[in-house]
Amino acid sequence: SQTIHQWPATLVQPVGSPLSLECTVEGTSNPNLYWYRQAAGRGLQLLFYSVGIGQISSEVPQNLSASRPQDRQFILSSKKLLLSDSGFYLCAWSVFRNLNTEAFFGQGTRLTVV
Amino acid sequence: KNEVEQSPQNLTAQEGEFITINCSYSVGISALHWLQQHPGGGIVSLFMLSSGKKKHGRLIATINIQEKHSSLHITASHPRDSAVYICAPSTGNQFYFGTGTSLTVIP
Numbered sequence: 001s002q003t004i005h006q007w008p009a010t011l012v013q014p015v016g017s018p019l020s021l022e023c024t025v026e027g028t029s030n031p032n033l034y035w036y037r038q039a040a041g042r043g044l045q046l047l048f049y050s051v052g053i054g055q056i057s058s059e060v061p062q063n064l065s066a067s068r069p070q071d072r073q074f075i076l077s078s079k080k081l082l083l084s085d086s087g088f089y090l091c092a093w094s095v096f097r098n099l100n101t102e103a104f105f106g107q108g109t110r111l112t113v114v
Numbered sequence: 115k116n117e118v119e120q121s122p123q124n125l126t127a128q129e130g131e132f133i134t135i136n137c138s139y140s141v142g143i144s145a146l147h148w149l150q151q152h153p154g155g156g157i158v159s160l161f162m163l164s165s166g167k168k169k170h171g172r173l174i175a176t177i178n179i180q181e182k183h184s185s186l187h188i189t190a191s192h193p194r195d196s197a198v199y200i201c202a203p204s205t206g207n208q209f210y211f212g213t214g215t216s217l218t219v220i221p
Contacts, residue, residue, distance in 0.1 A: 034209070036211075038155075042213060043200070043211045043212060043213035043214060044200070044202075044211040046209070088155050090155075090157060092209075094204070094209075102162060103147055103159060103162070103202075103204065103209065104159065105149070105156075105157040105158070105159065106156075106157075107154075107155070107156035107157075108154075108155040108156055108157065110155055
């Protein structure tokens, strides 16, 4: 079956500390992978997407980076967190199949920077 | 400029009521997803549709590609339906998200 694992579910980090959120996908190969952020009371904003290993596209300038070291692994990182990095981070993957884009979403990570 | 507009933003209903959430979008798409986000934050994909209508239990989703409009209906609403419902049109690698409709169903 197709599943997506994202961890941790919640995280409290001090300002200036590093960040690493990991997302892994099962049950598919060569998926498109995404990192989204949802600030309080706002919609989902695309941060990064990847169409293959080592291929990362960034949608907005920010304090974050992403890497895809393996086909089904997507990592969101920061060297030094800012207060404004607080929010809900969501990993997702999609595959174009039967003329449609099927999408699956992780459970999300609620990050609080203090 | 928002590519996706959802209405209403907030909705409170009595248990048993019929609920409709609307979504209008301005981009050309290959499919549209309706997502459900519970208070804990996790998101579940309810429907993916590119034409017509789909039904799953008490949930019905419709889309009119020409009018760039989709609706999500909930029949016989229940308190466990309380969640944020998000419309997400997609094309290729790109997803567009509405800001969501926060639904509260009161017993």
